[in-house]
Amino acid sequence: MAGEAVVALPETLDRNVVGAVCAQGRLPARADVSAVRHADGAGLAFLWLLRRRGVLSGALDGALAKRLDAFEAAQAAVPAPAGEAAEGAVTRLGREVCARFGRWGEALAYLGETLCALPHLFSGRFRWGDCRLTFVRCGVQAVPVMLLIGFLLGLILAFQSAIPLKLFGGEGFVGGLVGIALIRELGVLVGAILMAGRSGSAFAAELGAMRVNEEIDALETMGLRPVRFLVLPRVVAGTLALPLLSLFVSFAGLVGGGLVMGVLGFSESYYIRQLQTFVHLNDILGSFCKAFVFGFAVSAVGCWFGLKAGRDAGAVGTATTAAVVTGIVTIAVLEGIFSVVFYAMGW
Amino acid sequence: MGKPIIECEHVASGYPGNILMRDVSFTVEEGEIVFVLGGSGCGKTTLLKHIIGQLPLQGGRIRLLGRDVAAAEGAERDALLRSFGMMYQSGALFGTLSVLGNVLLPIEEFTPYPPELREAIARLKLSQVGLLDRADALPAELSGGQVKRAAIARAMALDPRLLFLDEPSAGLDPVTSASIDALIRTLSRELGITVVIISHELASINAIADRVLYLDRAAGGVLDQGPPAKLRTDSPHPAVRAFFNRSPNPTP
Numbered sequence: 322m323a324g325e326a327v328v329a330l331p332e333t334l335d336r337n338v339v340g341a342v343c344a345q346g347r348l349p350a351r352a353d354v355s356a357v358r359h360a361d362g363a364g365l366a367f368l369w370l371l372r373r374r375g376v377l378s379g380a381l382d383g384a385l386a387k388r389l390d391a392f393e394a395a396q397a398a399v400p401a402p403a404g405e406a407a408e409g410a411v412t413r414l415g416r417e418v419c420a421r422f423g424r425w426g427e428a429l430a431y432l433g434e435t436l437c438a439l440p441h442l443f444s445g446r447f448r449w450g451d452c453r454l455t456f457v458r459c460g461v462q463a464v465p466v467m468l469l470i471g472f473l474l475g476l477i478l479a480f481q482s483a484i485p486l487k488l489f490g491g492e493g494f495v496g497g498l499v500g501i502a503l504i505r506e507l508g509v510l511v512g513a514i515l516m517a518g519r520s521g522s523a524f525a526a527e528l529g530a531m532r533v534n535e536e537i538d539a540l541e542t543m544g545l546r547p548v549r550f551l552v553l554p555r556v557v558a559g560t561l562a563l564p565l566l567s568l569f570v571s572f573a574g575l576v577g578g579g580l581v582m583g584v585l586g587f588s589e590s591y592y593i594r595q596l597q598t599f600v601h602l603n604d605i606l607g608s609f610c611k612a613f614v615f616g617f618a619v620s621a622v623g624c625w626f627g628l629k630a631g632r633d634a635g636a637v638g639t640a641t642t643a644a645v646v647t648g649i650v651t652i653a654v655l656e657g658i659f660s661v662v663f664y665a666m667g668w
Numbered sequence: 669m670g671k672p673i674i675e676c677e678h679v680a681s682g683y684p685g686n687i688l689m690r691d692v693s694f695t696v697e698e699g700e701i702v703f704v705l706g707g708s709g710c711g712k713t714t715l716l717k718h719i720i721g722q723l724p725l726q727g728g729r730i731r732l733l734g735r736d737v738a739a740a741e742g743a744e745r746d747a748l749l750r751s752f753g754m755m756y757q758s759g760a761l762f763g764t765l766s767v768l769g770n771v772l773l774p775i776e777e778f779t780p781y782p783p784e785l786r787e788a789i790a791r792l793k794l795s796q797v798g799l800l801d802r803a804d805a806l807p808a809e810l811s812g813g814q815v816k817r818a819a820i821a822r823a824m825a826l827d828p829r830l831l832f833l834d835e836p837s838a839g840l841d842p843v844t845s846a847s848i849d850a851l852i853r854t855l856s857r858e859l860g861i862t863v864v865i866i867s868h869e870l871a872s873i874n875a876i877a878d879r880v881l882y883l884d885r886a887a888g889g890v891l892d893q894g895p896p897a898k899l900r901t902d903s904p905h906p907a908v909r910a911f912f913n914r915s916p917n918p919t920p
Contacts, residue, residue: 359859391795399801635763
């Protein structure tokens with residue numbers, strides 16, 4: 322059989338020789354090693370594998386045999402992985418529940434620490450420079466994208482609502498519909514979602530990278546609280562930025578809606594009258610309230626996942642994804658709560 | 669000693685607008701163990717990045733294994749990159765792969781070996797650096813010294829003819845450091861591998877260096893070169909003698 326042929330190995334067994342012998346992706350059935358005197362890593366591993374299979378023929382060079390023995394001994398010295406003790410389903414369930422409650426507890430403690438750190442704003446030692454820089458990054462630099470999205474949102478909303486309203490001769494109410502939808506809900510909601518994707522993720526990535534680089538450990542060792550030093554400036558900047566950003570989204574959306582009203586043949590003054598009729602001060606105040614809370618939530622969630630990031634490179638990506646997803650879910654939950662509260666208040 | 673394997677000719681090292689050294693010229697011959705020394709910030713790692721083609725040259729020419737690093741493109745460049753191993757100062761291990769996975773990666777990508785042989789090679793490399801028992805650990809679970817050792821194992825994975833090691837002994841205990849030195853010596857003597865090391869570890873330099881290149885930013889290149897024992901006593905440059913004698917005040 323061709324597979325049983327003895328392969329005579331040369332004096333120097335290097336990666337090229339091993340590559341040629343294993344060109345078919347198979348080890349030889351038998352190998353004569355009597356001529357081999359030198360071997361690189363690939364050669365040595367090749368000899369080790371053949372010797373373990375018992376397919377070597379000829380005497381192996383003493384020095385090489387010694388190196389193979391050393392490798393064999395190193396392999397034998399590796400302790401076998403300790404088997405995990407069998408765990409019952411109830412124990413596992415209990416462990417999972419405790420872990421989940423533990424995480425909720427940690428999140429609650431973090432929220433409490435962040436709120437308790439707020440008086441530090443007036444201590445004279447708050448890092449307003451960091452806060453200003455973060456405000457510029459998550460607020461000022463986000464204005465163009467907010468304007469664009471807001472404008473398109475208003476435009477689409479007006480066009481889509483004009484189609485069914487026209488069937489009933491009610492296209493004149495498109496302005497009111499756009500105004501209510503944008504001021505009460507969509508301006509803040511879209512602004513907050515964009516902020517979660519843009520700034521919440523950035524906060525998680527920044528703090529996650531600091532965790533990986535042991536900068537947060539260094540802060541703690543110096544006796545500085547990461548929440549006060551790192552989280553507070555970002556949360557304050559995010560809380561102040563979102564109301565302004567949502568204002569930009571709503572304003573741009575109203576411009577987009579106005580454009581559609583113009584196309585439908587209504588005058589500017591009619592559109593403004595519509596807005597005055599349908600949009601009230603309560604709507605604007607409620608929207609501002611929500612924007613402050615959403616801004617706080619998105620920033621705090623982003624920072625939380627950054628602080629809790631693991632220490633490997635992949636942990637930063639995981640933290641960033643978790644920050645965005647949790648941020649958006651938090652916004653949805655808060656939106657639901659606000660809807661109930663505002664309904665009860667008659668707003 | 670054999671033929672030249674690295675040839676640096678009047679290399680201007682640094683970045684656009686920030687030239688660290690204006691005229692670096694030296695040759696490394698096949699099978700040599702060469703240490704690159706110099707004060708902190710003089711540009712040793714930057715020079716290394718020029719040599720391996722990771723950073724564009726600001727002037728001059730570098731030939732690696734007979735090929736012009738800057739001119740190599742496409743398949744030729746890929747072949748050139750596979751012909752040497754590089755250990756980064758930080759280790760630069762892939763965080764999502766286990767230690768074994770890190771060492772296996774180049775073997776799986778570039779060799780035709782059957783899977784059991786690939787794994788045997790990777791485990792052999794780990795045993796050579798004394799890290800076989802941590803094969804399944806993730807880089808984040810390793811100590812600083814273990815990261816270095818895993819990085820050396822990965823650099824050696826393809827049995828390169830040329831090995832670059834950036835601070836291989838820094839942070840290692842003396843025993844592990846000595847075992848790494850012995851490994852480097854074995855690779856060089858038995859397999860003719862050329863090793864270029866950036867390090868300030870005098871014990872390692874004295875133990876295994878064939879030659880030392882002392883870089884100096886003020887001189888704009890190689891201030892002195894030769895075997896460490898010779899430089900320690902006979903170098904005409906006070907800074908070089910001071911380095912080898914661990915003297916804080918160079919005396920003329």
